[in-house]
Amino acid sequence: MKNLEIILENNQIKSTAMRLLVLQFILSKKTALSLSQLESYFDNADRTTIYRTIKTFVEKELVHQIDDGTGITKYAICEENCHCEIENDLHLHFHCTKCEETTCLTDYKIPKINLPEGFIAENINLVVKGICEKCNNLSSI
Amino acid sequence: MKNLEIILENNQIKSTAMRLLVLQFILSKKTALSLSQLESYFDNADRTTIYRTIKTFVEKELVHQIDDGTGITKYAICEENCHCEIENDLHLHFHCTKCEETTCLTDYKIPKINLPEGFIAENINLVVKGICEKCNNLSSI
DNA sequence: TAACTTCTGCAACAAGATTGCATTATTTTT
DNA sequence: AAAAATAATGCAATCTTGTTGCAGAAGTTA
Numbered sequence: 001m002k003n004l005e006i007i008l009e010n011n012q013i014k015s016t017a018m019r020l021l022v023l024q025f026i027l028s029k030k031t032a033l034s035l036s037q038l039e040s041y042f043d044n045a046d047r048t049t050i051y052r053t054i055k056t057f058v059e060k061e062l063v064h065q066i067d068d069g070t071g072i073t074k075y076a077i078c079e080e081n082c083h084c085e086i087e088n089d090l091h092l093h094f095h096c097t098k099c100e101e102t103t104c105l106t107d108y109k110i111p112k113i114n115l116p117e118g119f120i121a122e123n124i125n126l127v128v129k130g131i132c133e134k135c136n137n138l139s140s141i
Numbered sequence: 142m143k144n145l146e147i148i149l150e151n152n153q154i155k156s157t158a159m160r161l162l163v164l165q166f167i168l169s170k171k172t173a174l175s176l177s178q179l180e181s182y183f184d185n186a187d188r189t190t191i192y193r194t195i196k197t198f199v200e201k202e203l204v205h206q207i208d209d210g211t212g213i214t215k216y217a218i219c220e221e222n223c224h225c226e227i228e229n230d231l232h233l234h235f236h237c238t239k240c241e242e243t244t245c246l247t248d249y250k251i252p253k254i255n256l257p258e259g260f261i262a263e264n265i266n267l268v269v270k271g272i273c274e275k276c277n278n279l280s281s282i
Numbered sequence: 283t284a285a286c287t288t289c290t291g292c293a294a295c296a297a298g299a300t301t302g303c304a305t306t307a308t309t310t311t312t
Numbered sequence: 313a314a315a316a317a318t319a320a321t322g323c324a325a326t327c328t329t330g331t332t333g334c335a336g337a338a339g340t341t342a
Contacts, residue, residue, distance in 0.1 A: 067212065092254065113233065119273055128266075
């Protein structure tokens with residue numbers, strides 16, 4: 001059994017051709033992907049299939065959903081032991097306004113947030129916008 | 142001249158019937174509003190007019206735009222001296238998963254965020270999701 | 283009043299997200 | 313292995329949010 005199949009199995013996802021391809025593509029990318037990016041990469045696959053594939057991945061916690069403030073949902077592979085829903089595990093996301101790519105800064109955890117009395121936090125989303133390392137380097141040449 | 146008209150004037154916005162009504166409604170709400178909420182409240186007003194009214198408010202910095210992670214943009218009145226665009230002034234937002242309302246926690250500023258070398262932050266968006274005070278109290282009765 | 287600017291209402295469109303349904307593929311049961 | 317049940321896929325269609333173009337109404341200025 002191949003690596004990809006093992007990953008799917010570990011997440012209780014039955015492997016199909018499409019799922020393997022989508023997984024492979026996501027893994028090959030360092031930045032988070034939007035549905036339309038997947039759609040244009042797999043240009044002879046059906047939109048709906050890709051949509052439902054990614055939705056399955058999210059449900060099975062193989063991929064997490066990122067709202068980077070562009071209005072377009074992005075998806076990225078969960079790190080090992082990523083419990084997307086558990087507060088302490090949340091890392092921050094960076095959206096570059098130049099190359100428009102969204103990066104998971106997995107090692108950069110969200111600091112402890114104080115809330116007014118009575119508010120219960122379940123989830124925290126922190127997106128920093130600016131210039132990413134790559135674009136920053138390019139412009140300084 | 143009424144209060145509402147003064148507010149508009151202070152922000153270099155000409156007052157019209159619609160603008161006064163929209164402003165009044167926004168002021169009456171403690172939570173941030175979506176366009177569709179405005180639309181359904183003013184159900185005999187035109188979508189576009191409301192859209193452009195709110196857009197004018199945002200441009201003139203009377204209202205700030207909130208991305209609460211639901212994918213639907215919310216709007217709330219700027220506090221006095223709110224420089225929405227200036228990093229240090231950014232407060233955090235709370236989205237209740239029960240009542241689905243988004244609240245500005247104006248007094249809760251975003252903590253300093255560390256970024257990897259080479260990344261330049263221009264803007265930070267922090268949204269906490271969970272149960273708001275109101276829903277929390279209701280459920281504990 | 284005429285000329286001009288601004289605001290409003292209607293229609294239309296675009297993109298992203300989502301659903302229903304029929305078909306195909308896969309798995310389970312007999 | 314065939315039948316039955318379950319799951320995945322492809323296509324069409326829809327919804328929602330956000331947005332623009334344009335014509336007419338309202339208000340302003342000369």
